[in-house]
Amino acid sequence: xxxxxxxxxxxxxxxxxxxxxxxxxxxxxxxxxxxxxxxxxxxxxxxxxxxxxxxxxxxxxxxxxxxxxxxxxxxxxxxxxxxxxxxxxxxxxxxxxxxxxxxxxxxxxxxxxxxx
Amino acid sequence: xxxxxxxxxxxxxxxxxxxxxxxxxxxxxxxxxxxxxxxxxxxxxxxxxxxxxxxxxxxxxxxxxxxxxxxxxxxxxxxxxxxxxxxxxxxxxxxxxxxxxxxxxxxxxxxxx
Numbered sequence: 117x118x119x120x121x122x123x124x125x126x127x128x129x130x131x132x133x134x135x136x137x138x139x140x141x142x143x144x145x146x147x148x149x150x151x152x153x154x155x156x157x158x159x160x161x162x163x164x165x166x167x168x169x170x171x172x173x174x175x176x177x178x179x180x181x182x183x184x185x186x187x188x189x190x191x192x193x194x195x196x197x198x199x200x201x202x203x204x205x206x207x208x209x210x211x212x213x214x215x216x217x218x219x220x221x222x223x224x225x226x227x228x229x230x231x232x
Numbered sequence: 233x234x235x236x237x238x239x240x241x242x243x244x245x246x247x248x249x250x251x252x253x254x255x256x257x258x259x260x261x262x263x264x265x266x267x268x269x270x271x272x273x274x275x276x277x278x279x280x281x282x283x284x285x286x287x288x289x290x291x292x293x294x295x296x297x298x299x300x301x302x303x304x305x306x307x308x309x310x311x312x313x314x315x316x317x318x319x320x321x322x323x324x325x326x327x328x329x330x331x332x333x334x335x336x337x338x339x340x341x342x343x344x345x
Contacts, residue, residue: 223274
């Protein structure tokens with residue numbers, strides 16, 4: 117398997133522009149997670165899905181952020197409008213947890229976003 | 233908010249030495265996991281220890297868990313330059329089956345050749 121695939125790997129955009137980050141999870145995984153990593157705040161869970169349904173979006177910073185998972189093989193994280201403080205690395209991760217086995221998650225390589 | 237807190241924030245050692253990183257957490261857990269992140273890359277799972285386990289080994293890795301102190305340690309023996317990376321602990325909260333993982337801020341390990 118190719119692993120979790122994210123695009124774009126790098127994006128530089130101007131403040132106020134819309135940003136769309138994309139993710140293809142590992143085939144067969146039924147959980148998908150979006151994390152944001154910054155030096156100041158570390159790795160923060162933004163939202164996660166189970167079987168394409170959002171389970172917990174309490175980490176989404178504000179209404180400018182939205183995430184969708186229209187099917188089992190695709191998810192998007194959208195920021196509209198973007199602000200300089202959104203500059204971070206955004207990770208998508210997926211997993212196939214089962215009771216008593218724990219949830220080992222598999223990360224993509226990240227989307228490096230810079231908002232100027 | 234962060235559940236796990238790693239200590240130290242940064243560690244620099246010589247090749248061949250052992251590296252020990254610690255993690256403290258606040259609430260009850262189902263398990264605790266350690267992940268590694270090379271510069272510019274995604275995180276990679278290293279090892280998982282369940283709440284009813286006290287110690288676990290995998291190759292040069294040794295993880296301990298003390299649920300009474302809400303702490304864990306990761307020991308890397310006979311370190312190599314290729315072990316240079318950031319190491320994160322992550323906790324899966326007890327109760328239910330939400331499978332939500334909360335990460336600490338990590339320890340940056342530098343192994344000097």
